[in-house]
Amino acid sequence: MTADPSGKPLPVPGNAVLQAVIRAPAQGFDDSGHQPGRVLAQVGDYFAQPTGWPSLRAVRFAGFFEGQCTFAIGVRAQAPFRVSSQEVPADQIRRVVVDLAH
Template structure:
């Protein structure tokens, strides 16, 4: 019988042992555990805060972007915008001030268009706002028509800038009677507002013609801008 060299026998034993451990001679591949995807965080949208509340201002919700006017509330006729206290009837507040009316601004909001009359002082200010067939110049009585299906006559019981010594910008007159602050061409795409025109200053009060798309519900209130210490008369016209 032929003898097998001892070295070859030992090598054969090692090969057999290796195959039996790997279950068929092929090593099972190993896979490194996959790292979990990085966590994502969402940032809640921020809203700009409006000015501090006034005792004369109605309740509000979110603040309008980029204005010092009060936070918006909802409006009749708009889904999700109930707003008690709005209507088409005349609205009035007693009182007057000798501080000058120096600025007129407008703004668009989700449920309404806004006109803000800024007065150079913190004192309470009276107003009278109502729908009329036609606004006339104060005191000449000259007709001052404006674009729109309806017109609001807005009376703010404060002198115009330039008519006294308390103006925000001394020497600058607010406007001449008949001047447009915002003409119809600028407001053609707005939901409610159509024009804002100055109807004059007479006997301590300023009058404006505010053209609207139709006879829409509106509200009026005053607000103290505590940052600048000026009184705001705010007119909101529902969409």
């Protein structure tokens, strides 16, 4: 896995990695797709390192560039997965759900 946009290696625990790329909405961003003054996380920050989950090893922030956020999801091994989203109208957000087989 590599960091976005630098292309530098980004190690992730596990024997396989899922790369989740989420496109950000166009409003509120400059011409390069950056959201001025708002930092979600620093490249390499861990969002999760759960214990007791058979498949998931870690979720790391891999970067934000040109209107997209990239996350590295470290998993135990290559296995089936499913991605969906859930809209939360009261919060005006959309959640991304990654179901991993175990």
